[in-house]
Amino acid sequence: MTKNIVEFTLIYNQQKTRLYNYARKMLGDTMTCEDIIQNVFEKFFENMSSIQNSERVNVWLFTATRNAVFSYYRTKKIRVDQFNVMDTAELEIDSSVKLDEELELKELRELVMNELDKLEVEQRDVFLLKEYGNLSYREISEVMNIDENLVKSRLYKTRQRLIAKLSKVI
Amino acid sequence: MNRKEIETMIDLYFDGELEKAKEPILFMMLSQESEGREYFKKLHALQTGMTTSMNEFPRGLDEKILRSIGKQNERNAITFINRKIFNAVTYSFTAILLILTIFFYSRSEEYKTEFADLTREVKQQNEKLELLMNALPAVEVTGAYLRTKQIIVKPTM
Numbered sequence: 001m002t003k004n005i006v007e008f009t010l011i012y013n014q015q016k017t018r019l020y021n022y023a024r025k026m027l028g029d030t031m032t033c034e035d036i037i038q039n040v041f042e043k044f045f046e047n048m049s050s051i052q053n054s055e056r057v058n059v060w061l062f063t064a065t066r067n068a069v070f071s072y073y074r075t076k077k078i079r080v081d082q083f084n085v086m087d088t089a090e091l092e093i094d095s096s097v098k099l100d101e102e103l104e105l106k107e108l109r110e111l112v113m114n115e116l117d118k119l120e121v122e123q124r125d126v127f128l129l130k131e132y133g134n135l136s137y138r139e140i141s142e143v144m145n146i147d148e149n150l151v152k153s154r155l156y157k158t159r160q161r162l163i164a165k166l167s168k169v170i
Numbered sequence: 171m172n173r174k175e176i177e178t179m180i181d182l183y184f185d186g187e188l189e190k191a192k193e194p195i196l197f198m199m200l201s202q203e204s205e206g207r208e209y210f211k212k213l214h215a216l217q218t219g220m221t222t223s224m225n226e227f228p229r230g231l232d233e234k235i236l237r238s239i240g241k242q243n244e245r246n247a248i249t250f251i252n253r254k255i256f257n258a259v260t261y262s263f264t265a266i267l268l269i270l271t272i273f274f275y276s277r278s279e280e281y282k283t284e285f286a287d288l289t290r291e292v293k294q295q296n297e298k299l300e301l302l303m304n305a306l307p308a309v310e311v312t313g314a315y316l317r318t319k320q321i322i323v324k325p326t327m
Contacts, residue, residue, distance in 0.1 A: 004243070020231075105222055136185075163212045166212070
């Protein structure tokens, strides 16, 4: 019992911030995000003994969180393509945003976050799993249940898109 | 190498998926390609933006989760103890049953032996009685009951 709780605490402290940020950015709703994260960790504690390989813990946690996020989308009948705000051709920096060449980190962060919200959900998903989850291509492919090459290509396209949006400021 | 290939290589480097052996090749190309250097710089800025955008884990949620896990752990511990008690009782009951079985089995074995002895004794006594009966002398029974109202028994020796 004690061994379980110690193991859990270690993993929890390692993963909580990454998971929370991933879920929060996917949902945009803090309350729902907190509920999901709590449920995921409770479920994880229940099933800890069955997750034999400690390397799989990452994948298990992110898969569970992702499933919960998509399940929330389904229950709320949020169409996934609602997040597809603009087509690549329409991508342009908002002219009202005045930015200097030497943009401060805070501004850069806000800009990245704004642009991230405008991404298609699949692109945002793969990008957040990489950047916040710090997962490898193989792990992302397992979490998303897609091919590893598709992970690479989605990631590449997302970065291209974000860089294109941010090219005037970075 | 074309631009896309260089960019893919830079992506791999940032994702920690580029083979170590290819790193010098990448840096050599970056020293020659200004476009590659530009992409490298932008990707670095993007990654910095992402890293710094991470929010701290809310303290309230932290407490909520840890409290809930603590309760769950207590419940598990109680279940574990209850299960242990149940197991102990079951094992004791099984052991008592086993002892009783052995006791009754040994008793039945004793009865079996006693019964066999008694049967043998009865048999022997029966044989003895038979021998005694056979050892008695033969007799001749004559009589004229109607006339004398006597029955005469004469041993034939």
